[in-house]
Amino acid sequence: MERIHYAGDSLLTGTEIARALLEYANALAKNEQSATVYIPVRHADGSIGRANFLIGPASQLVAESESSPFDEVVDPELVEWLTRQSDKLRPARPVSDDGEPDEHLNQVDEL
Numbered sequence: 001m002e003r004i005h006y007a008g009d010s011l012l013t014g015t016e017i018a019r020a021l022l023e024y025a026n027a028l029a030k031n032e033q034s035a036t037v038y039i040p041v042r043h044a045d046g047s048i049g050r051a052n053f054l055i056g057p058a059s060q061l062v063a064e065s066e067s068s069p070f071d072e073v074v075d076p077e078l079v080e081w082l083t084r085q086s087d088k089l090r091p092a093r094p095v096s097d098d099g100e101p102d103e104h105l106n107q108v109d110e111l
Helices: 015-030 076-089
Strands: 002-006 009-013 035-042 048-055 062-065
Touching: 002 015, 009 015, 015 035, 015 048, 015 062, 015 076, 035 076
Parallel strands: none
Antiparallel strands: 002 009, 002 062, 009 035, 035 048
């Protein structure tokens, strides 16, 4: 599990969720954009709730691992969605015929 520290508070969520959220926040910040994201969180009594995060250029998120007597919070669909959103915000990278990134395709020929 990961504890996300944000705006003077902290919330416990799944490791994959926290990592995907931070990646999305990073991608948004690099593009000077923001978004609101709901994620599942584990309350102190073990119940599951939801938290609403506003993330973007001014977000200051910190996630740290934490042990818990409760099961890991998982939401594969959310992690996949966050990953897709992050990928959409990254600059396109040309790919060679073998499917690997081809760095020289980004180079502009000098006149």
